[in-house]
Amino acid sequence: MLDTESPSPTPVETRRNNSLWAVAGILLLVFFAYANHFQNSFHFDDSHSIQDNPWIRDLRNIPRFFTDGNTFSTLPTNRSYRPVVSTSLAVDYWLGHGLQPLWFHITTFFWYLVQLAAMFPLFRATYDSSRPSSRNRTVALFAVALYGVHPAMAETVNYIIQRADIFATLGVVAGFALYILFPSARRYGLYLLPVVAGILSKAPAAVFPVLLFAWIWWFDGDDIKAAAIRSIPSFIVSGVASVVVILMNPPTYINGATAPALYRLTQPWVLLGYFRKFFIPTGFTADTDETVVFSLFDARVLFGFGFLIVLAVAVWWCAKRRELRPVAFGIFWFLVTSVPTSLIALAEVENDHRMYFSFVGLAMAACWGGALLAEKYLVPERIVVPACALLLVGCALGTRDRNVVWSTDENLWRDVSIKSPRNGRGLMNYGLTLMAKGDYPGALDLFNRSLVLNPNYYFLEINLGIAYGAMNNPAEAERHFTRAVALAPDQGNPHFYYGRWLSGVRRTQEALAQMELAARLNPDYIQSRYMLMQLYAETGNAQALGAEARSVLARFPGDATAASWLARSTNLPPAQAQPVAVPTSAEGFLTLSLTLFQSGRFAECVDAANHAIKINPVYAEAWNNLGACYNSISEWDKGIAAEQQAIRLKPDFQLAKNNLAWGQDQKRKGAK
Numbered sequence: 001m002l003d004t005e006s007p008s009p010t011p012v013e014t015r016r017n018n019s020l021w022a023v024a025g026i027l028l029l030v031f032f033a034y035a036n037h038f039q040n041s042f043h044f045d046d047s048h049s050i051q052d053n054p055w056i057r058d059l060r061n062i063p064r065f066f067t068d069g070n071t072f073s074t075l076p077t078n079r080s081y082r083p084v085v086s087t088s089l090a091v092d093y094w095l096g097h098g099l100q101p102l103w104f105h106i107t108t109f110f111w112y113l114v115q116l117a118a119m120f121p122l123f124r125a126t127y128d129s130s131r132p133s134s135r136n137r138t139v140a141l142f143a144v145a146l147y148g149v150h151p152a153m154a155e156t157v158n159y160i161i162q163r164a165d166i167f168a169t170l171g172v173v174a175g176f177a178l179y180i181l182f183p184s185a186r187r188y189g190l191y192l193l194p195v196v197a198g199i200l201s202k203a204p205a206a207v208f209p210v211l212l213f214a215w216i217w218w219f220d221g222d223d224i225k226a227a228a229i230r231s232i233p234s235f236i237v238s239g240v241a242s243v244v245v246i247l248m249n250p251p252t253y254i255n256g257a258t259a260p261a262l263y264r265l266t267q268p269w270v271l272l273g274y275f276r277k278f279f280i281p282t283g284f285t286a287d288t289d290e291t292v293v294f295s296l297f298d299a300r301v302l303f304g305f306g307f308l309i310v311l312a313v314a315v316w317w318c319a320k321r322r323e324l325r326p327v328a329f330g331i332f333w334f335l336v337t338s339v340p341t342s343l344i345a346l347a348e349v350e351n352d353h354r355m356y357f358s359f360v361g362l363a364m365a366a367c368w369g370g371a372l373l374a375e376k377y378l379v380p381e382r383i384v385v386p387a388c389a390l391l392l393v394g395c396a397l398g399t400r401d402r403n404v405v406w407s408t409d410e411n412l413w414r415d416v417s418i419k420s421p422r423n424g425r426g427l428m429n430y431g432l433t434l435m436a437k438g439d440y441p442g443a444l445d446l447f448n449r450s451l452v453l454n455p456n457y458y459f460l461e462i463n464l465g466i467a468y469g470a471m472n473n474p475a476e477a478e479r480h481f482t483r484a485v486a487l488a489p490d491q492g493n494p495h496f497y498y499g500r501w502l503s504g505v506r507r508t509q510e511a512l513a514q515m516e517l518a519a520r521l522n523p524d525y526i527q528s529r530y531m532l533m534q535l536y537a538e539t540g541n542a543q544a545l546g547a548e549a550r551s552v553l554a555r556f557p558g559d560a561t562a563a564s565w566l567a568r569s570t571n572l573p574p575a576q577a578q579p580v581a582v583p584t585s586a587e588g589f590l591t592l593s594l595t596l597f598q599s600g601r602f603a604e605c606v607d608a609a610n611h612a613i614k615i616n617p618v619y620a621e622a623w624n625n626l627g628a629c630y631n632s633i634s635e636w637d638k639g640i641a642a643e644q645q646a647i648r649l650k651p652d653f654q655l656a657k658n659n660l661a662w663g664q665d666q667k668r669k670g671a672k
Helices: 013-034 046-051 059-065 083-095 101-130 136-150 151-158 160-181 183-187 188-198 204-217 224-230 234-246 260-279 299-319 323-341 354-376 381-405 407-421 422-436 439-454 458-470 475-485 494-502 508-521 526-536 544-553 559-567 586-598 602-615 620-632 636-649 654-669
Strands: none
Touching: 013 101, 013 136, 013 439, 046 160, 059 083, 083 101, 083 586, 101 136, 101 151, 101 160, 101 204, 101 224, 101 323, 101 354, 101 586, 136 354, 136 381, 151 160, 151 183, 151 354, 151 381, 160 183, 160 188, 160 204, 160 354, 188 204, 188 234, 188 654, 204 224, 204 323, 224 234, 234 602, 260 299, 260 354, 299 381, 323 354, 381 407, 407 422, 407 526, 422 458, 439 458, 439 654, 458 494, 475 494, 475 586, 494 508, 494 526, 508 544, 508 586, 526 544, 526 559, 544 559, 559 602, 602 620, 620 636, 620 654, 636 654
16 A cells, blocks of 8 residues: 655754745735835935936936936035945836836835845854754844834835935845855955945945954854954955045035034933834934033933943953853944944934944844843743734834824924924924915914024025915015025025025016026036026027026936927027016115126126115125125225124124125235
8 A cells, every 4th residue: 555644844844834934924024014105205305315316317327326426416415425325216216217106115125125134144143153043043033023023114114215224234234144154255255245335325334344353253263363364355345445435425515413522422322212212112203303412411421321331341241151142242233333323423413214224233132132031031932922923013013103104294294393393394394294285374383483493594494485475475585585595605495496486576587697596506406407497488598598408418318308498499589688677675685786796797796785785774794795795896995894884783794704804815915
């Protein structure tokens, strides 16, 4: 007779099947956590790096991403060298045939899953090197699952431009995975390729050599000297890549912090907050209102540095015990990956997406430590398994809630206004969502609350101008637009929005002057160039329209809008003189004087500034402009007198002081 019974699976086959089911379960859980995020909109920095960025609209620009950091953003201060990120955005734009958030989210989520897959061999090898056990596979899978559904990851996965953090983290994790899985190929340095890609996505990936050195020392059987020697190639390659990034960053790039020393003093407290959010995942906000400390004796400084001391002791103590080394390495990972954003002073004191890289280490450490405690105290599986499942489901539900917050601008900034009520930018952005719905009184209320917190924020002045313009209050609108120009005369945005408003009230020649300035100051902000071409068409200036269209096409060859304007320029009637609308306010004449000054029309600038002073004799800014105009035509005495008057009216007027000093210096040189 034949044996018709199937052979029983071997223990190895059983474990393999269980692992496959576990992996399938993790995938389903992660998909469940993020299933409601794929239609979420663009937000915040996505505007200047994706939505308004003409460079990502043509795949032919991909080589330029690697040679020109200016292609990353339309805001000069935000331009940094991240060519891998820009390349991925261009591909998404091409796949979606435009700005379709779905395609951008699909790409981000795909690489997120790849990172989760790469984390498993790192976790498993780390655990096995400390204490070989068949249970290590389960602990490693649980650690990956916990990270995959943790609500702290939601900001990075939802916030499209922050895929830079995913790419940087993936580069480091993938580097470890290749190093661990293919030991015979280490001499070829292939494990460093993803690390370089990570550094070209975001600079913090450059910490890889430090992490690799610690891993080799603690887990690969080497002493400290051998570990240092074996990690030398990673230090060299990462160092070279980091230098390339630094050299390729445009000179206009600004980190943003106004008080670097205080920022760094605050970071230990911030790290304590991040650590807390791993274990108690609450209090997430897209834009914090945390402020820097102002004294060494601030309680936040004491708690923060005390926390660092505790972590350092924990790393030292755990590293001495082989079984606890995964805890030491995980905490060390958390600390090392936090160093770049702690030492490089950034505009915001803290950000939720900064936890993304660091929490790889905490997931590794916390899950291993929990497994050891469960074994030590003989906690039965009937308690451990449901508790772990409940934890994962709870985190997944928390992530889904954060996805809802990130679904629209209104949801996002309403959440910020509640959780970060002292954040003026958050209040302003929430006001923008109300203004988009036509709720101008509600928007103005939020703008004015923001103004108390940020009295010199030129973007806020722009938005106040837009709101008052929509409410048919031209005097207030112009006052805020001109203040925005005064606060940031070298930025294109104030000139663009002021020019757009001037066009709307039929002050076409002034609008043209502002739009020409906007286009000259920031030629990559394509909306100002479209508006400029429209104004040339309205005034019948075919020659200028054609020249501007050709200039845009030379920079962005595939731009359909510029091509359309170029075709229309051949059929426009000859340019005709347009009536010039004369300003009626002191602010209007001040702006006109600035426009004339920047155009080199100094005599007319003097006339406009004098008109502003005639309307408002105590207008310090007008006296300053008058002095600058006189200085430009070498009428030093008149320029000096005007600047002295500006300083008398406004003693802290630094720009007037600078102009006065320059005029006096030039007069002395002339006398010689």
